[in-house]
Amino acid sequence: MKQVNISVPVLNQVIYTNQNVEFAVKDSETEIYEKIHRIEQFTYHFRKIKKSHLQRYLSQAQIEFIYQTIADRCVTPFWKDHLLGLGIDRIELIKGFMCYDCNTIAPHVYGGWRCTTCSKKVNDMLYQNVIDCFLLNSATLNVAEIKAFLNLTNSRQVLSYMNKLGIKSEVAGRERVFISPIHSRNN
Numbered sequence: 001m002k003q004v005n006i007s008v009p010v011l012n013q014v015i016y017t018n019q020n021v022e023f024a025v026k027d028s029e030t031e032i033y034e035k036i037h038r039i040e041q042f043t044y045h046f047r048k049i050k051k052s053h054l055q056r057y058l059s060q061a062q063i064e065f066i067y068q069t070i071a072d073r074c075v076t077p078f079w080k081d082h083l084l085g086l087g088i089d090r091i092e093l094i095k096g097f098m099c100y101d102c103n104t105i106a107p108h109v110y111g112g113w114r115c116t117t118c119s120k121k122v123n124d125m126l127y128q129n130v131i132d133c134f135l136l137n138s139a140t141l142n143v144a145e146i147k148a149f150l151n152l153t154n155s156r157q158v159l160s161y162m163n164k165l166g167i168k169s170e171v172a173g174r175e176r177v178f179i180s181p182i183h184s185r186n187n
């Protein structure tokens with residue numbers, strides 16, 4: 001964060017998943033309880049934390065930068081088939097543009113996307129949707145694959161959105177191949 005001059009509050013939290021874990025703290029350290037949660041309680045605490053930090057600290061570009069840096073560290077240098085490891089068949093994936101606030105598919109309307117669950121325009125989630133497309137499918141994707149995954153109606157839309165996000169591409173044989181910005185170019 002310091003390197004890129006981004007300042008955000010950092011909260012230490014311990015989440016434990018083993019139900020048999022028990023812990024005790026001294027009377028003078030009871031505030032520690034606020035930082036240690038069972039996995040079942042975490043979403044409740046997360047919402048509480050979110051409520052107490054309503055100020056927006058980061059611009060969309062900064063969020064994308066951090067997202068990309070973290071994803072980069074987790075996936076570089078190799079693309080990995082996460083679905084295979086989880087035993088999920090690729091055809092089981094729900095196709096379309098995801099509203100990450102509601103985890104539902106948002107329909108394409110008037111050159112963008114509007115989520116019918118939260119009624120918000122969710123065009124700013126395009127980058128994350130495209131990154132998920134690479135993460136779940138391959139480090140390189142052709143127009144047809146992106147079109148199918150995001151459930152777009154034509155190839156022109158794919159080209160225009162990839163261009164808007166600055167996703168690099170190369171011509172391989174007779175088709176254009178887009179390259180994941182978070183995976184190594186050598187693989």
Ligand SMILES: [Zn+2]
Binds near residue numbers: 099101116119120
């Ligand atoms: Zn939504």
